[in-house]
Amino acid sequence: MTDNIVLNKPVSQWVEEFPKLQELIDLKPSTWFNPGVKPTAEALPEVGLTVKDVDDAADRLKRFAPLLVELFPETKVTEGILESPLAAVPDMLDAIAKRYGQELPGQLWTKLDANLPISGSIKARGGIYEVLKHAEDLAIEAGKLTYDDDYRKLATPEMREFFSGYKVAVGSTGNLGLSIGIMSAALGFDASVHMSADARQWKKDKLREHGVHVFEYESDYSVAVAQGRKEAEADPTAYFVDDENSSTLFLGYAVAARRLAGQLETYDVRVDENHPLFVYLPCGVGGGPGGVAFGLKTVFGDNVHCIFAEPTHSPCMYLGVYTGEHNNVCVQDFGIDNLTAADGLAVGRASGFVGRHMEHLLDGFYTIDDDELYRLIAMLDHTSGFDIEPSSSAGFAGPWRVLDNTEYRERMGLTDEKMANATHIAWATGGSMVPREEMASYIAKGSALL
Template sequence: MTIVKGKTMEKWISEFPDLGPVINYTPFYWSNPYVKDNKTAFQGQPLQLKDIQDAEERLKRFAPFIVKAYPETEKTRGIIESPLKKGNQIKERMETITGQRIPGALYIKLDSHLPISGSIKARGGIYEVLKYAETLLLEHNLLSEKDDYSKIAEDKYREFFSQYTILVGSTGNLGLSIGVISAKLGFRVVVHMSADAKKWKKDLLRERGVQVVEHPSDYSKAVEEGRKEAENDPQSYFIDDENSEDLFLGYTVAAIRLKKQLEEQEIQVSLEKPLHVYLPCGVGGGPGGVAFGLKAIFGDAVKCYFAEPTHSPCMLIGMMTRMHNEISVSDFGLDNRTAADGLAVGRPSGFVGKVMEPLIEGIYTVSDEQMFRLIAEMADEEGVHLEPSAVTGLMGPSYVVQNYPKVTEEDTHLIWATGGSMVPDEIKKAEYQKGLEYKIIPDAK
C-alpha cells in the first residue's frame, strides 16, 4: 500500500477527487477554489506594484549597456521585449481540433522571440544578473545610478566581474539566459543542468564560455548542487529559481510592457472585457511572476491559468493539496519525464505557489503527444516554431470556455509562447515531423 505524507492514496483521492485523473496522466482542467478577488489577494503579499515599478526602472538604467552589448536590441533602445501577434489561423484550428468554439480574439505573446536568449527566462534571469551586477558596482563605488550604464561594457568592468561567480540550477532555458548575460558581463558562470536539459542548450552555453555541470537526476537535484557549491564560496552568487524574489520581479515587468502593447493595438481590458492569459508552468517563477504583474496592473480584469505537462504537474498537485513544495509528483508515482524540458519539474516553488494561490483561476495539463501536434499546427498556421513547453498555452481557451460559460466575443485570449526561436534547425525539423505523426488531439474533457 502506497503511503504519501501519512495518507493512503485512497485517502488522498477521497479528499481531492481531482487528483484521480492527474495521477493517471490524463489531460485535465482544475478550477482553483482558493482564488480571491484582487484586493483581498494582494493583502499581505511580500511584493507590491511599487516593487514591479522599481524593477522596470532598473531595466531602463541598463538599457544603454544592453544596446552596446547586444546591437540587435538597438531598435527597442535596449529594452528586451517580445512581439504581440494576433492568432486568427491557430484559433480556428484549435476550434476544429477541440470541437470547442472559442468566443473572443486570440493573441500570442512571442517570448519565444525575446532578444538575447529566446525565451521567457530572458526576463527574470537577465534581470537578476543585472541587479546583482549593479549592487556590486554600487558597493565598490564603480557606478552611480545617474551614470550612463553603457560604460559597463568596458574591459575594466569585465575584469572586475571576473572575480565573482554566478551559479544556477536549471532544466535549460534559465541556465541559457543567465549564462549568456553573465558571460557577457565578465562573470565566471556555472550552470548545473538536470538530466532533462537539451544537449543543444548545454553546447550553446559551453560555446559562450560557461561551465556546465551535468546531473543524471532531475531539476531539484541540479538546484540543490548549485546552491551547495555557492555556499562554499564567498565570491559566488546563487540564483535560486525556487525562491528568488528578484527573479520573480524580473518576470513581473512583462505586465507593464504588455499593457502598452495592448493599448497600441486598441485591445481593451476591463471587467466587461476580460483578458485570459495562458502560461506554461514548471517550478513556477516565470508564469507566477508574469501573472502577478498582470494582476497588479489589470486587477480582476485579467484571468490567469497555468499549463503543465501530464507527467510533471507539480504546481497543480502542490496548489490543489495546499502542500506546495512539501510534496512532489514522484510522491504520487508520476515519472516527471516530458519533452517539455523547461517544465520537467517534480516539486514546485513554495514561494511562488503560496503567492499565486489566491491569484490563479486554474491549472490544466497537456500531454507530450498534444504538444508535438501543436508544434506542427503553430508552424503550419502561424509560421512560428515553438518549443514543446511553449505550445501548452494553446489548449487553455477550450478548457476555459467549457468551465466558464460567461466567456463572450468581448473577451481576449493570450497564449504566452515561452520559447523556441533559438532551437537549432535540425531539431525544429525533427519536432515538426514528430508533430505531423499525431493526427488527433483528444477533445478537452
C-alpha cells in the same frame, strides 16, 4: 501503483480527499479551477511585493538598456529594451476549434516570448534581470558605479576584470540556465550552470560556447538546483540564482505585464469587466508564470484571469496548490515520473514562494500530454509560421478548457456575452534559438501525430 505514504497519509487517502489526484496519477489531461481565488485587492497583499517593486525593476532595466545595446547588437532595434511581439493568431484559433470540435468566442493572441533577444525565451526577462541587479549591487557597493552613471561603463575591461572575481551559479532544465549563463559571461562573471537530465544538448553546447561551466546530472531539476546551491554556499564570492524562491527573478518577469498593457492598447484591445482577458502560462517551477501573473494582476486586477498549463508527467504547481501542500509534496511522491518532452516544464516540486503567495490570484491549472504539445507546435507553424519549443505550446489548449467548465464561468460571472468579448493570450515561452533541424523534427513529429 503501491499505496505510498506521503506526509503520513497513504496515497489512497489523498485521492479520497482530492479526487482529481487520480487523473494526475493516471497521467490523464486534467483541469482544476481554483475555488480559492480571491478578489485582486484582497489577494495582492499576500504576495509581499508591491507595484513600487515592479516600478523599481522596470527602472533598473531602463538604466541597463544602453549597456545591453553595447553587449548584444540584436537589441539595438528596441534600444536595449528586452521585449517580445504580441500577435493575433486567428488561423490557429480556427485550427484548434476544428480539432477540439468547439468554436471559441472572442480572440486568440500569442505573446511571443520565444522571440525575446539574447536567450530566446521568457527566462530572458527574469534571468537576465537578476544578473543585472546583482552586477549593479556589486558595482555600487564597490564604489565603481552610481545610479546616475552611463551603465555602458560596466562593459569596460576594468569592470570585466572586477566581475571576473565573482561567480554566478544556477540550476536549470535549460532556458533559465541559458539566460543566466549568457548574461553572466557577457559581463565577465565566472558562470556555472547545473543542468538536469532533461536539458537539451544544444542548450549545453551554446552555454559552453559562451565560456560557461556546464555541470550535467542524470537526475531531475531539483537535484541540479540543490547542487548549484551547494556550490555557491561554499564560496563567499559566489551568487546563487534561486529559481525556486527568488523574488528578484519574479519581479523581472512581472515587468512584462505593463509592456503587454501597452501592446494591447496599441491594437485597441479592451480589457475591462465586460471584456475579460485570459492568459495561459506554461508552468515549470512557477517563477516565470508567477511573476507574469503577479504583474498582470497589478495592471488589470479582476479583469484578468491567469491559468497555468503543465505537462501530464510534471504537474507540480497544480498538485501543490490543489492539495494546499505546495512544495511539501512532489509529483514523484504520487508515482508520477516527471519525464516530459517539455524540458522547460520538467519540474517535480513547485516553488513554495509562488504557490503560497500566488494561490489566491490564480484562476486555474490544467495538464496536457506531450503528443498534444507537438500537435500544437505543428499547427502553429502551419497556420502562422511561428516556431516554438514543446514546453511553449501548452497555453494554446487553455481557452477550450475554460469553455468546457460551466461551473467556473458561472462562479466568476463570465457570461456568454462577456466570453464573446474576451481576449485569450497563449504565452509562448521559448524556442527561437532551437537549431533549425531540431525544430523541423518537432514540426514533423506534430504533423505525423495530426
